[in-house]
Amino acid sequence: MFALDQGEKNRFMFVRPPPRQPRHTRLWLAPYFAIGIFAVAMLVVTALLQWREQDTALSALEGDMHWAERTIEARLHAHQDFLTELGREQEFRQLDYESFQVRASRYVRDNPEIEAIIWVSTSGKVEWVAPHEATATFVGEQLTGERLAALEEAFRILRPVFSPDYSNAALGRSNDLILPIQQGSSDIGAFIALQSLESLLRVTLPATFTTRYSLTVVDANDRVVLSNSSISPTERKISGTISLDLPQNRLGLNIVAYRGGGAWLAFVPAALILVLTLIATITLIQLRRHALRRAETEEQLRAAYAFRQAMSQSLITGMRAIDLEGRITFVNAAFCRMTGFDESELVGIKPPYPYWPPEEFEKLQYNIDTALAGRAPSGGFEMRIMRKSGERFDVRLYFSPLIDADGVQIGWIASMNDITEPKRVRVELERAHERFATVIDGLDSAVHVADADSNEILFANRSFRNIFGHDTVGRNSAVVTAACRPSPEALQVAPGELKPEDLPCELFDGEIQHVLSGHWYHVHERAIRWVDGRTVRVQIAADITERKHFDDINLQQQKRLEQTSRLITMGEMASSLAHELNQPLSAIANYCAGCIKRMQSGNYQLDDLLAAMQKAGEQAERAGKIIRRMRDMVKKSDPNRQPVHLAELIDETRAFADIEAQRTSTQLVVDIPENLPKIVVDRIMIEQVLLNLIKNGIEAMHGTPIDRRRLSIEARRIDERLVEVSVTDQGHGMVDGDIEKIFAPFYTTKAEGMGIGLAICRSIIEFHQGRLWVETRREGGTTFRFTVPIEEDADE
Amino acid sequence: MSEQTIYIVDDDEAMRDSLTWLLEGEGYRVSCFDAAETFLGTWHAGMHGCLVLDVRMPEMSGLELHEKLDTLGSHLPIIFVTGHGDVPMAVAALQRGACDFIEKPFHNEDLLSRIERALELENQLAARQQRDGAISRRLEQLTQREREVMQLVVTGLLNKQIADELGISMKTVEAHRARVMEKMGVRTLAELVKAVMTVT
Numbered sequence: 001m002f003a004l005d006q007g008e009k010n011r012f013m014f015v016r017p018p019p020r021q022p023r024h025t026r027l028w029l030a031p032y033f034a035i036g037i038f039a040v041a042m043l044v045v046t047a048l049l050q051w052r053e054q055d056t057a058l059s060a061l062e063g064d065m066h067w068a069e070r071t072i073e074a075r076l077h078a079h080q081d082f083l084t085e086l087g088r089e090q091e092f093r094q095l096d097y098e099s100f101q102v103r104a105s106r107y108v109r110d111n112p113e114i115e116a117i118i119w120v121s122t123s124g125k126v127e128w129v130a131p132h133e134a135t136a137t138f139v140g141e142q143l144t145g146e147r148l149a150a151l152e153e154a155f156r157i158l159r160p161v162f163s164p165d166y167s168n169a170a171l172g173r174s175n176d177l178i179l180p181i182q183q184g185s186s187d188i189g190a191f192i193a194l195q196s197l198e199s200l201l202r203v204t205l206p207a208t209f210t211t212r213y214s215l216t217v218v219d220a221n222d223r224v225v226l227s228n229s230s231i232s233p234t235e236r237k238i239s240g241t242i243s244l245d246l247p248q249n250r251l252g253l254n255i256v257a258y259r260g261g262g263a264w265l266a267f268v269p270a271a272l273i274l275v276l277t278l279i280a281t282i283t284l285i286q287l288r289r290h291a292l293r294r295a296e297t298e299e300q301l302r303a304a305y306a307f308r309q310a311m312s313q314s315l316i317t318g319m320r321a322i323d324l325e326g327r328i329t330f331v332n333a334a335f336c337r338m339t340g341f342d343e344s345e346l347v348g349i350k351p352p353y354p355y356w357p358p359e360e361f362e363k364l365q366y367n368i369d370t371a372l373a374g375r376a377p378s379g380g381f382e383m384r385i386m387r388k389s390g391e392r393f394d395v396r397l398y399f400s401p402l403i404d405a406d407g408v409q410i411g412w413i414a415s416m417n418d419i420t421e422p423k424r425v426r427v428e429l430e431r432a433h434e435r436f437a438t439v440i441d442g443l444d445s446a447v448h449v450a451d452a453d454s455n456e457i458l459f460a461n462r463s464f465r466n467i468f469g470h471d472t473v474g475r476n477s478a479v480v481t482a483a484c485r486p487s488p489e490a491l492q493v494a495p496g497e498l499k500p501e502d503l504p505c506e507l508f509d510g511e512i513q514h515v516l517s518g519h520w521y522h523v524h525e526r527a528i529r530w531v532d533g534r535t536v537r538v539q540i541a542a543d544i545t546e547r548k549h550f551d552d553i554n555l556q557q558q559k560r561l562e563q564t565s566r567l568i569t570m571g572e573m574a575s576s577l578a579h580e581l582n583q584p585l586s587a588i589a590n591y592c593a594g595c596i597k598r599m600q601s602g603n604y605q606l607d608d609l610l611a612a613m614q615k616a617g618e619q620a621e622r623a624g625k626i627i628r629r630m631r632d633m634v635k636k637s638d639p640n641r642q643p644v645h646l647a648e649l650i651d652e653t654r655a656f657a658d659i660e661a662q663r664t665s666t667q668l669v670v671d672i673p674e675n676l677p678k679i680v681v682d683r684i685m686i687e688q689v690l691l692n693l694i695k696n697g698i699e700a701m702h703g704t705p706i707d708r709r710r711l712s713i714e715a716r717r718i719d720e721r722l723v724e725v726s727v728t729d730q731g732h733g734m735v736d737g738d739i740e741k742i743f744a745p746f747y748t749t750k751a752e753g754m755g756i757g758l759a760i761c762r763s764i765i766e767f768h769q770g771r772l773w774v775e776t777r778r779e780g781g782t783t784f785r786f787t788v789p790i791e792e793d794a795d796e
Numbered sequence: 797m798s799e800q801t802i803y804i805v806d807d808d809e810a811m812r813d814s815l816t817w818l819l820e821g822e823g824y825r826v827s828c829f830d831a832a833e834t835f836l837g838t839w840h841a842g843m844h845g846c847l848v849l850d851v852r853m854p855e856m857s858g859l860e861l862h863e864k865l866d867t868l869g870s871h872l873p874i875i876f877v878t879g880h881g882d883v884p885m886a887v888a889a890l891q892r893g894a895c896d897f898i899e900k901p902f903h904n905e906d907l908l909s910r911i912e913r914a915l916e917l918e919n920q921l922a923a924r925q926q927r928d929g930a931i932s933r934r935l936e937q938l939t940q941r942e943r944e945v946m947q948l949v950v951t952g953l954l955n956k957q958i959a960d961e962l963g964i965s966m967k968t969v970e971a972h973r974a975r976v977m978e979k980m981g982v983r984t985l986a987e988l989v990k991a992v993m994t995v996t
Contacts, residue, residue, distance in 0.1 A: 582900040583808045590814030593904030597821040612817050619810050 028291075031284050039277035046269040061240050061257050064209060068253070069242045071204045076177070076246065079114065080160050082107055083179040083191045086117075090181050090188070097128055104130030113199035115174065122155065122187045124148045136168055136194050147176055154178040155187050162249035165197060165217075165225050173197045173217070173226045175249065197226050197251075216254040225251070318395075318416035321402055326351045326372055329411060338395070338418055340388030357386035371399045371412060382419070393420045445542040450477035452495040452527060452535040464541075467514075477537070484514040484521055484541065495527055498535055504528040507537060511544065513665075513706070519545045555663075580626050584619035591616035641768070643678040643791045646715055646723065652683075653690045657698075666698050666709040676715060677790045679723055681768055686788065689761045689772075693727040693784045696758075700731025700782060722770070723790050728783040733776050742774065761786075800845035800915050801825045805835045805861065806877070807853045815848065818904055824911070832856035836864060844922060846914035847874045848907075862895070871921050873914040877902070931991050937979050945972040949985070950992050 086103070089095035104117040108131055116134035119127050124143035143151055150163030163176035177193040197217055202210070217226040242253040312319055318335030322328050327350045331343055339346075339355040346353070356364045360383065367381045376399035384392050395416045402411040440447060446464035450457045455477040465472060472480050486508040488494070493505055508525040521541040530536040591612045598604035650670055661668050679686075690713075697711045708730050715725045734742070742758050758772075765772040765786045772786040802824050806812050812828045819826045825845070829835040833856055835847075847865075849858040856864075858876055865872065876897035890897060896910050938946065941962075948958045955969045962969070982988045 583811060586901045587808075587810035587814040589901055589904060590811075590818040594814070594817040594821040597818070597904075601821075612814075615810070615813065615817075619814075622810070 028288055032281065035277055035280045035284070039273055042273040043270055046273065057257055058240075061213070061255060064213065065240045065242050065255055068205055068209065068255070069244065072200065072242075072244055072253075075111075075113075075200070075204050076244070079111065079177055079193050079195065080179070083117070083160065083177060083193055086191050087179050087181045090119075090191070091183055093183075100128055101130045101132065105132075108134070111203070113195045113197075113203045115168075115194040115196055115199075117191060117193050119189055119191055120151065121189050124151050127189065136174075150176060151178055151180075151190060151192075154180040154190060158182065162246035164249055165219060165251070168194070168196070175246075175251075201226070201253075212257060214256040216256070218252040218254060219249075222252070316417075318418075319413065320346075320416065321411055321413045322372075323411040324372070324409070326368055328353070335416060338387070338393075338416065339385070355385045355387070357384065357392055360384055367397075371414070374401070376412075393418060394423060395419060445540050446521075447538070447540050448472070448477065448481075449530065449536050449538050451530075452498065452537050458530065458536060467517075467541075477539075481539075483516045484512050484519075484523070486510065486512060486523060486525065491525075493527070495535070495537055498527050500529065500535065502527075503535060511548070511662075512541075519543055520548045551663075581623055584623040584626070587619040588616045588623075591619070640682050640684075641680050642683065643680050644683050646676055646679055646725065646788075647672050649679075649681075649683060649687060650690065650713060653687045653694065656691055657694045660695060660698055661711070664698055664701070664709065665706045666701060666711055668694075669710060669712040670714075671712060672715045673717070676717060676723060679788045679790050680792075681788050682764075685764045686768070689764050689786065690725075690727070692758070692761050696784075697727055697729035697731065697782070700729045703732060704730050717790070718787065721789060722787040724785055724787050726783050726785045728777070728781060730781040733780055733782055734774070736776075739774055739776065799825060800918065801827050801843070802845055802848060802911060802915075803827050803829065803835065803843070803872070804848045805829045805832055805853075805858070806848075806850040807831060808850070811850070818907075819911070822908060832858065832861035832864075836861065839865065839868065839870065841869065843870070843872060844918060845872065846911060846918055847872050848911070849874050849876055851876050851878045871918070871925070873917050873921075875907075875910050875914055928994055931980075931994060934980050934991075938976060942972050942976050942979070945969060946976045946980075946988070946992070949973060949976070950989050 086095060086100065089099075100119070108114045108117060115136040116129055116131065118129045118137055120143060121127055124147075126137055126139050126141040126143070129137055129139050142148075146164045146166055150161050154161040158180055161178045161180075163178060165173050165175040168174040174194055174196050177195060178190050179192070180190045181188050201215055201217070205215070215227070216224055219225050239254060239256040242255065244251045244253060312332035313334075315332060315334050318338045319330070319332040320328060320335050321330035327348060328346050329348075331346045336343055336346070341354060351365065351368050352361060353364075364383060364385075367383060370376055371381075380396045380398035382394065382396050384394050386392050396419050398415045399412050400414075401409045402413045404410045441462035443461060444463055446467050447459075447461040448457055448464045448468075449459040457473050457475055457477045457480060460468070460472050467484075468480050478485065490510065491507050493502070493507060495507060498505060505527045506525075507527050508523060510523060511520055512523050513520050520543070522544045523539060523541045525537055525539040527535055527537055595604075595609050595612050598609065647670075650672065654668060654670070657668065660666075694711060694713070698709075701709045701711070710730055712728045713725070714728070715723055718724045762772045765788070768788055770787040770789065772784065775783045775785065777783055802819055804812055804815050804819075804826060806815070806828075807830060809830070812830065816826045816828060829838070832849075832853060836856075849861060851858040858874075862874055862876075865874075874895045876895060878897055878899050896914060898907055898910055935943075944962060945958060948961060953961070955966055955973065959966045959969045977983070977988065980988055980991055982991060
């Protein structure tokens, strides 16, 4: 059961999360809208109801008010009428105290708001009081203040008057209804009804009215006279005002309706609606937050899944998860690619797996058993498995336990690397190195690589080792190759000053003689960046001894050939000359011989002989012409003298001489003053002289050690007319006898010389009005000097 | 045999003219050509005499003409006249045989003696050619069988051996042999051998 659970869990680890929900960005607002609309509607309905109710209440109030007004007014009129009735009787002296007492007392009894009815004199003195038990006033009392003023007012206008209300100790707020009485035209007194306002209201208005409304009596100045409750009219309450029009007084009655259950009742529905709306909104917000959190979590989950998926798919390493029984629960794309099986073909399969080649079954079964037992080696298994196509390949498989979120192992995850390619690459590399070594060792040239700074030899091929020794790697290149090494001055760049960006860089390319063996090497040296990044010197030295030997031979042959060809040319010229001359000469001989023969035999005709002799003469003339033509030709090769810079001339000569100088490792040193004027010479001829002297000098140093083979060419101005040029060698010098003879034609000290060079040179120089002579130097060597004229108008 | 002529081929007019003057003075018949091509144009097998040929000529050189004449089957002896430095050429020409050469400027006696020798040589050559021509003509008259018999006779076989060889009788061999001797115009065996040797 537990295992099954684990299996389930394991499977769920690789289950895809729910797909992303489409996002309705505005939809979440709808409930808010609905709630808002609902709340507003409910509030409106409530307000409408409220308003209607108020309206109804207001109409009721108005009805009640009018009714109250009428009732009060009717009662007041009744009082007035009663007083008027009494007054009329008094006027006519029909009323006595007794009847007054009876009638007034009865009236007071019937009308509780009337406290007492009194008869006062014109001065305001109470004379009769009915009922006599009344406590409000008493006989003999003098009316004062407002009451007296009201009385006087009543006499003045002769109409019933209500006094302003006043406070009576017995009755509370009261007022007087004053009815003045005249007898004839004189005032006799006035009947006054003292009425309590409170009683008036209580009596005239039924109890139902007073329980429904709060009543407030106000005087003309809006001062509260009397109130049956503490409620004051406000805008929010249903209220109304009745104006009681009393003669000479005015009282207002404010009526405020009591609300059944209190005023706040009207707000309960609205409050409830608001509270409900609030709750609904809060709930919605909470729900939305929850939904958002949930979406966010889902998004993270998806991202995490996608990341994991991308990771496992993009891995070159094949990944395979198995549960504790070896059942495959997951394979990634790389694994599928390697084996050629689909994911669906592998997931759920227990060993033996389909990619096990039959011949490896046993080994692989052992491996998987070892791995499932947790004894997989940390270095992994190297094994051979099979693609779906049957192709076998080598892999390395690493096992690690698969732990779930609770820390419980649910299986094994194995990573698989295809090692066929690395294996092949390794073999290839080895072979490549072998080929490289074979090729480099097979070279005839000596190749070695040395560190530019330390001169440590990093690499040397077989030819190098053969020349310089077999234990050279690691030693100092300068020491090892000392016998055959370009001198530091000869290098184009000092290796120590090279910056990495200058590489690769040519250091030396030239020929060097091995001091010990005498072999010549063509040494080519470059600075390059070595495989580990440092600057190294790569030197390739090719043995050119034999080639050089051949070159020398070739050069000699070339020279001989040149001379031969010159001879041949001369021979051809002579031959051509001879042939041309032969013709007329032979003809002349023939004519002469023919004549002689004929004359000897005597068998001739004179005309024939004459003609023949004439022809012979013509031929002689022809021969003369040939000779003349030859002389003309020779004449044409006159020297061509031009002003020229000696330096230029020497440069041109050096171009030829350098070949010979390099071959013999001779150093040519030219030292010419800069302000030397131009010389006037035949450029070709003087170059020939210089070349001849340089070659002689180089040849003279044949036996001189290489480091002393130095030929210097100097020039100086000796007077306003001449420049002296000297060519000095460090050669064997000359014996005195030679000096006398060297300029003589056909004299030579050289084995292969013709003996005409110096003679010609001297001729050329003398032709230029100069001199050529030789000096033997005491320290060894010879100096040839010659003078040449300078440009005449170049005098400075 | 017709008279011998000295043919001169030289591009230089003075040379031709002076040589003609010299040789005619000696009594020779002379014929001049100004170029090798002109001579080739008139050459025919019946020419007798010798050729005095200048080696250096503008177009076809003397040596080339010599080669051409060789291929044409000319037997005219040639005396090359060379200038100075043409010696190696002349030597090459001599190695081809049948020639002589003389270097300019030459002594007239020298030239004349060489011409004399050349004409003598030409004479002998022409005579031998004539004789060879006669033997050849005689050989052509032999029948097939007679020629076979003659071949065997010349090698020194006896009649009996010849009969065995050819599978014929002794008598027939003797008859053939007699006819061969007759047709070839010889009397002895030695004469027959000599005649056969000259042509083969």
